[in-house]
Amino acid sequence: MSAPQHAAREVRPRPPQAPEDDGAGGGGPGMRAPQHAAREVGPRPPQASEGDGAGGGGDCVARLRNELDRICAAASELDAYRTEPRQMPSGVVGKYGYLRLGFRKEADGRSVLYDIDRRVPFLVQKGLYWDEGMPHMPCVFIITTTGCLLQGDRMALEIRVGENAVGHVATQSATRVHMMDANYAAQLQSIIVEPGGYLEYMPDPLIPHRTSRFLSDTAVSIAESGSLIYSEVLLPGRKYHHEDERFGFDLYSSHIHAVRRETGEKLFAEKCLLEPRVSDVLQTGVMNGFDVFGVVVLLTQPDKARRVRDCIGADVDLQGRLAYGATVLPGECGLSFKVLGDASETVRAKIRQFWSVARETITGCPLPEEFLWR
């Protein structure tokens, strides 16, 4: 699809108040005041009522911050990195990002992004309907106004997809985790998918610069009839920038875990821990000499998971420099699809192919062509 057509799609009737500058843009203490800093309602404002979000904004922010603090305190892999930066202390205003997104299905069949709450450095503007394969789906770009993650940053993200609603969340560009000489950066992602809900959360790759430390915790609560596609791509660093930057980071820790929404039953957990300075991540059986690692977690119903698995296949091609394969998660609750390659492009292309198959299988809708500028 050509660029101008997509751009045209974004020009829709705007809601009464442009929410871009509300509340969260600043960095001072005042930014905490607006509880629902921006309440975006899609092309036709459906009068979202104030009370039906994920709860009071301040409560949510505090709850998630406490949870992230608890996770960081309990993570023994961070023990070597608890010193405070000489610059701004860790986790203060401006270094504690918060973002809440709520998707809901409207009576006319379209879904809307009806709930946004945000704290700098997270920024979200509005749900746009750029996806021509699913024109009823609001798509959201998460913007990080600081452009990167720095030592002492804490980021908390909450996404809730209501009954039978659909939503797509992406980032504007790669997430760079800058060099660190103290502390670490951490993020908590809480994703809730209600019955019949469908969420695509496909952030751009993560680029950990040398000596960086990054911890991520992704907690999913998903209904039996809900579906989620979530991807992570990890680059080895800026490998053409500096000789020490191919896996020159200190720590990358990513914990993804899911529970069943109805019962609280634990579905699966995977904690990836990379400490390239401690053990050789390029070793046989680990990265096996590949530079780029991608993983997609697909949570859906067992029959759909099996269909996607059978369609996508699995292969290790050492000459063609690509390896990929999907395994069925415990209880057949979905798939874990892993990809290894030498470049971000090949890995992301494979992930896109998986995403396309998964979307078609789950929703019956096609994935439109990639934007030319992506």
Add this chain to the structure above:
Amino acid sequence: MNTAGVLSAPREESAAPAAAPAGHDRACGVLALARMLEFGDSMLPVGAFAFSGALESAVQKGVVHDADTLRDFTSTALEQAARGDAVGLACVMRAAVADDRAALERADREIYCRKLSEEARLMSVRMGRKLAEMCVEATGPEAMTPWLEGIRAGRTPGTYPATLGVLFAGLGLSPDQALTTHQYGVATTILNAALRLMRVTHLDTQRILFLLIRDFERQCAHAASAAPEDMCGYAPMTDILAAVHVRAHVRLFMS
């Protein structure tokens, strides 16, 4: 005898109690050592010979093609086991010694829900169940009877590390002994499969085993001290090879 799972079986005076901290077990007696050999032996009828831990597809795809790559592949499997299954095994032993059935089953489920490959899950629960059945049928201790009942009733998945933990706690063996047996089993399963899958000699595999056993002390010390939430891993190529194996046309092994 205590039927709930702790210290119920033949215990000799010299064997350290299972609750003893790591290091105390050096004074263990001949019986404890012999029990360790018995349950760590690759001829133990739990079906380990049917699994290759993704080595079969690693050989087919050229990831493992000589003794050096086999050594690295086995080393990766041991490191993964030490940071994952073995941490769970140590938790199970603590729960079994404390006679805390709920904690025991919780640890078993934690091990199970971290097995993201269907073949790895199958291997773990099949060998776990076989081990429990063999103990109930042939060896004891009595703690294995309620454990097998739990598996049969679907109360607990019965993974291999968890079952091994219940067994060793029941025999009064130490966590170090259980962890060593576990790591030894991981290595020999892959190396025995290698003899049937690729061109390596018995001398090659013995050389590799001798070399890799040097890491056991560090691996077991980590597993014994880690908390259950520390269970982790990172071996994407092994995971992909497991996915390749599920779809392979020609298969000698079940994983």
